[in-house]
Amino acid sequence: MALLEYALIGGILYGIFFSLVGIGLNLVFGVMRMINLAHGQFIMLGGFGAWLLVHELHLNPIFGIPLAVLGGILIGYPLYYGVVPRLQRSQDPEMLSFILFFGIAQMIEAVMLFIFGADQRSLPGEALGSGNIGVFGQEFPDSWWVAAAVSILCIGGLWLYFTRTRLGFATRAIMADRDEARATGIDVDRVSAIAFMIGLSLAGIAGVFVPYMVGSVSPSIGDSLTTTSFAIIIIGSLGNPLGTVVGGLVFGVGTMLMQTYYASWSNLVPYALLLVIVLIRPSGLLGKAVRSA
């Protein structure tokens, strides 16, 4: 029973964190109808940002959060206006953007490999509190609780943005129908660019905690984070932050249960979940996935 409890509680913490990992991808797809295949690489950049703060400036890794927001704005703004309007005019924006972001992912990975080498880097565990916090007799390191709390704050913040602000309303209008939103006078490019910057910032914030939740960060970690994020947002529903949380929890608890009982097969979990969900309920969970003929 203790094992099961450990797996369930750990899975919930892990899952809440992975909701944050996936949510930026979800937002960018919902607004731009483009798949940011470099999502995992942006998360990795967030992780390295935190690592630099800790090892070069001797700051607490928590300062990686404002750094990630800054990075999201500085990278997101030029990237959006540099490529997206041009792609939207092409014949097949969805597929071409998919390939283009893949190219960007490769470049980020190569540059990081250049600067930092292929080593895996971790952050000092005590920086986010050295103790353990227990629930129902199951103890988890403080860093897990901090990561889960930050994730909840970010997701809640996004929810408030969607439901309480004019920009958020405009964003939801674009998600519902891009052309109609444009027709009602919404500056689609500006609102989308802001959503893109928010998406990248959220990815970067998630990255700050990757060294704690995954164990370490290295330049090559991006691709697996991207596919995991995909699995999570496909299990949840697109465009709905609360849906991502469901996806994250299913993934987190599933992974923890597998790690507890069938450890050698646990890395199959995100991929198998993705395949099963996509094949069984492509229209139920996200209507866009099914071709019309």
Added chain:
Amino acid sequence: MRYPAAVLAILAAMFLVLPHVYGNQSVLFTMMTFMALAQGLNLLYGFTGYLPFGYVGFFGTGAYATSLLVTFTGMPVLVCVLGGGLAAVVVGLILGPLLRLSGAYFSIANLAASQIIYYVVANEALKHVTGGPYGVKIEQVYAPTASYATMLAVLLLATGLAAYFRRSRFGLGLRAMHQDPISAGLAGVDIVRERLIVWLASAGIAGLAGGAYAWNLSVFYPDAVFTLQISVFAIVFALFGGVGTVIGPLLGAALLYAFYAVIGVSAPQYFELLYGLLIVLLVLFLPNGLMSLLIRRNVDVL
């Protein structure tokens, strides 16, 4: 270069003569492997618009099926390579429902499928069957020349198929389907069947290439035949040359692989950066590849 037979003859002649001119046969062999893979991927992506990001899954399946057949049955190696191709087709058939997905969902789901195959094959729990993470050894059948000839045959087969798609009624149906599936269906193209045939053909080519590759290497770890980089190379090479044509992927693979062989091996991170940049520039400025430069000038390329 309008005639399929001429393209096939030139291709065959080139790879039969080159080993006598250029000493490093393994570079030539790998170049052929990537030409075959780029062409096999082109069959699917170029003619139907489905981008198989997990294309390497079929390659790895072919490599492992061939190795296991050699290890456990002792059949002639060539039969085992055919078995590798068949195994990839069977996997393709199992993954057939993926074709119900559109665009990027298909690509991602396909990637997930290839990862699953990889994690199963490389799993510690299966080490007595597949060798798990410790890889396979079939050095008892090592035969560089015969495997070189086999890979050439696979390359010619893939190119012949692409030429058939480009010039036949079947291919016309594919192109119609690519542009507008609903209209094509109304015009009498059996889109589900045609799409599945192309998917299986593409999978089979990767499986055969994987088999010949395994034969040539004869000792390898699972990473060597399942690395995502194989998919990536096939995609980038095909895009660079121009998908939907016959010559494009061959040219793209030959040029870029030669480039890789010169600088990529000694400084892989430079190469990764350059090909990332190349992808971005291609998508933005030349989405239909080198061949589109000719097609734009009304040159009739195969």
